[in-house]
Structure formats: C-alpha cells, structure tokens
Amino acid sequence: MRHWFRSYWTEEDTWFYFEVDADGWVARQVELQGPLGKPVAAACLAEWQAAQQVGTLAEYEATFGATAESPVQEWDGHEPHVLTLNEFETVWLTARAACRAGGRNRSTDGA
Structure with a gap:
C-alpha cells in the first residue's frame, strides 16, 4: 500500500x-x-529506472532530478506530515509542469 x-x-x-x-x-x-517553493525535483522511480535502461538517465535527471536511494525507514530526524493522494498529486502535477518547462533549479543538480 502506498502512502x-x-x-x-x-x-x-x-x-x-x-x-x-x-x-x-x-x-x-x-x-x-x-x-x-521552487521545484528542485519531481522524479519517479519507474521513469528513472527506464531512463537508466535506455541510456537517457542524464537527460532525465537534468529535467526531473532523482528519487531517494534508500527506504524512508532508514532516515532519522525528520517529522513526516501525512498527505492524501490528492494533496500529493496537486504538488506533483505543478512541479512536473515546472520541470518540463525548464523551471527546475539547475544549480542544485547532483545534490
């Protein structure tokens, strides 16, 4: 189940x-x-993996960034605020549009 x-x-x-x-x-x-609230990333693990397989990972990351590389249970010190799917989707769609339009903060690439 996703959350x-x-x-x-x-x-x-x-x-x-x-x-x-x-x-x-x-x-x-x-x-x-x-x-x-400038979009720095709006990445999807499945898309990232697909881009890696076809050799377009650098392009994908330049546009959308990347997802975290470890499960969230391994993180310490950050209090989560629960969201609904609709709340997440609203932020997701806005950030994706900004990234596609080149609005992503490129100075943070590689972070």
Missing part, C-alpha cells in the same frame, strides 16, 4: 514530498526549495 507525506528539512530550506511503497521505497518525490 504520501511531506517533510521539511531546515538545513536545505526544502519541502520534500514523497509517495512511498509498502516497503518504504520512494516511488515519486518532489522537492520545493526556498520561500517561493
């Missing part, structure tokens, strides 16, 4: 929005940075 939550990381001034599967792996992830 959705967000978490604020003060050190990066970033809201992280997650869709997580039953095993704790991030299926989709959005990162909104700074006081204006």
Whole structure:
C-alpha cells in the first residue's frame, strides 16, 4: 500500500514530498526549495529506472532530478506530515509542469 507525506528539512530550506511503497521505497518525490517553493525535483522511480535502461538517465535527471536511494525507514530526524493522494498529486502535477518547462533549479543538480 502506498502512502504520501511531506517533510521539511531546515538545513536545505526544502519541502520534500514523497509517495512511498509498502516497503518504504520512494516511488515519486518532489522537492520545493526556498520561500517561493521552487521545484528542485519531481522524479519517479519507474521513469528513472527506464531512463537508466535506455541510456537517457542524464537527460532525465537534468529535467526531473532523482528519487531517494534508500527506504524512508532508514532516515532519522525528520517529522513526516501525512498527505492524501490528492494533496500529493496537486504538488506533483505543478512541479512536473515546472520541470518540463525548464523551471527546475539547475544549480542544485547532483545534490
């Protein structure tokens, strides 16, 4: 069963929005940075894996970023705020559109 939550990381001034599967792996992830909530990432694990398989991973990451590489159970120190699917989808669709339009903050690539 999937669940959705967000978490604020003060050190990066970033809201992280997650869709997580039953095993704790991030299926989709959005990162909104700074006081204006600029999209830094809006990545999907399945898309990331497909891009890796066909050799377009660099292009995918330049546009959408990447998802977390460890299950959320392994993270410490960040209080999750539960979201509904609709709340997550609203943020997801807005961030994806911004990333597609080139609105992603490219200066944070590789982070």
